[in-house]
Amino acid sequence: MIIPLALRADQTQEYYFSVKLAEVRRMQAAGHDIINLGIGNPDLMPSANTIDALIQSAQQPASHGYQPYKGTAPLRQAIAKFYRHTYGVTLEPDTEILPLIGSKEGITHISLTFLNEGDGVLVPELGYPAYRAVSRMVGANVHEYPLLEHDGWQPDWEAMTDLVAKSSEKTKIIWLNYPHMPTGAPATRALFERAVRFAHDHQVLLCHDNPYSLILNKKPPISLLSIDGAKDVAIELNSLSKSHNMAGWRIGWMAGAKAYVDAVLTIKSNIDSGQFKPLMDAATEALGNSDDWHRERNAVYQGRLDAVHAFLDALGCTYTTNQEGLFIWAKLPDSVESAETLVNDLLEKKHVFIAPGFIFGPKGNRYVRVSLCVTKERIEEAVKRLS
Numbered sequence: 518m519i520i521p522l523a524l525r526a527d528q529t530q531e532y533y534f535s536v537k538l539a540e541v542r543r544m545q546a547a548g549h550d551i552i553n554l555g556i557g558n559p560d561l562m563p564s565a566n567t568i569d570a571l572i573q574s575a576q577q578p579a580s581h582g583y584q585p586y587k588g589t590a591p592l593r594q595a596i597a598k599f600y601r602h603t604y605g606v607t608l609e610p611d612t613e614i615l616p617l618i619g620s621k622e623g624i625t626h627i628s629l630t631f632l633n634e635g636d637g638v639l640v641p642e643l644g645y646p647a648y649r650a651v652s653r654m655v656g657a658n659v660h661e662y663p664l665l666e667h668d669g670w671q672p673d674w675e676a677m678t679d680l681v682a683k684s685s686e687k688t689k690i691i692w693l694n695y696p697h698m699p700t701g702a703p704a705t706r707a708l709f710e711r712a713v714r715f716a717h718d719h720q721v722l723l724c725h726d727n728p729y730s731l732i733l734n735k736k737p738p739i740s741l742l743s744i745d746g747a748k749d750v751a752i753e754l755n756s757l758s759k760s761h762n763m764a765g766w767r768i769g770w771m772a773g774a775k776a777y778v779d780a781v782l783t784i785k786s787n788i789d790s791g792q793f794k795p796l797m798d799a800a801t802e803a804l805g806n807s808d809d810w811h812r813e814r815n816a817v818y819q820g821r822l823d824a825v826h827a828f829l830d831a832l833g834c835t836y837t838t839n840q841e842g843l844f845i846w847a848k849l850p851d852s853v854e855s856a857e858t859l860v861n862d863l864l865e866k867k868h869v870f871i872a873p874g875f876i877f878g879p880k881g882n883r884y885v886r887v888s889l890c891v892t893k894e895r896i897e898e899a900v901k902r903l904s
């Protein structure tokens with residue numbers, strides 16, 4: 518006998534990577550050398566100062582107790598400084614920044630804060646799976662907005678207008694994410710201006726997820742909050758996971774107007790009790806990494822790109838070369854039945870794992886996503902295994 522689960526537990530599927538990586542680990546345990554090009558888990562180190570700050574802080578007696586629910590003041594000040602330096606955006610450290618245990622968790626806090634059962638949420642038809650999954654968990658109605666492949670995977674604003682206008686329920690949230698994962702489409706000011714206008718016109722909350730702005734960006738990074746009028750209708754999630762090689766540390770934050778930050782804090786303070794102080798002290802240090810540090814990290818990813826392109830060429834996939842972020846998004850050749858077939862064949866026969874596009878939405882069924890998070894030599898080894 519098992520006690521019945523809540524409906525939401527029955528209706529929610531385990532995260533694809535949670536299941537698939539367990540399979541990868543079983544194969545590794547059986548002695549297979551798996552090259553994992555699936556997940557965006559940076560293999561490079563955080564800056565040396567960051568690690569030093571962690572160690573020093575851990576040695577202080579005052580570092581081990583509960584911390585403020587809003588994170589430490591120096592961390593919020595460092596985030597504000599980072600926003601000014603990186604995006605030219607001014608944030609008030611005490612009221613407009615809320616440190617989070619990673620931005621993934623922030624998606625849940627925001628959804629719990631703003632969504633009533635039956636409210637409408639617009640998510641990109643290809644996007645980070647948590648937007649959709651969490652919206653459903655809180656009982657919202659999820660609608661996918663189309664992305665226009667021929668227009669560089671930009672949102673289809675006309676279709677979005679229809680979705681908002683024709684929907685029987687109130688649309689409360691739009692999830693937006695540029696540089697876009699998984700397609701690698703860059704952020705542009707024009708796109709963000711359009712998004713803010715749309716949010717004002719339709720009175721919806723624009724939730725922008727911005728973890729990739731510093732990875733292989735070809736132009737200066739942009740924050741949605743740099744757009745005039747954005748703070749009235751938008752909040753932004755950001756994170757040290759990818760930009761500072763700190764994915765396992767679980768450090769992110771939400772930025773936005775005080776009223777939004779206060780509301781999310783009310784919910785969040787009932788869920789978790791903040792972060793370990795040495796992590797926050799180290800994150801404070803990391804946020805001061807020099808522009809050169811970021812350039813060097815990007816140079817390593819740039820070096821891996823050629824190898825990933827060679828890998829995709831060997832598979833007969835096609836891709837664009839203007840992509841930003843930690844992945845390359847590629848279309849399957851007609852000869853391949855589906856992403857699932859290709860991914861499973863590669864894993865079983867070549868011991869190479871890549872992500873199938875459908876995990877980001879059904880539109881991804883004929884695409885795959887390849888990560889830049891393993892060394893160039895290992896990617897070249899994957900290319901050899903294909904020949």
Ligand SMILES: Cc1ncc(COP(=O)(O)O)c(C=O)c1O
Nearest residue numbers: 619620621645698726756758769
């Ligand atoms: C688009 C996007 N948003 C959010 C996240 C979660 O990042 P974090 O590690 O800050 O929770 C990821 C991680 O892969 C992502 O790709």
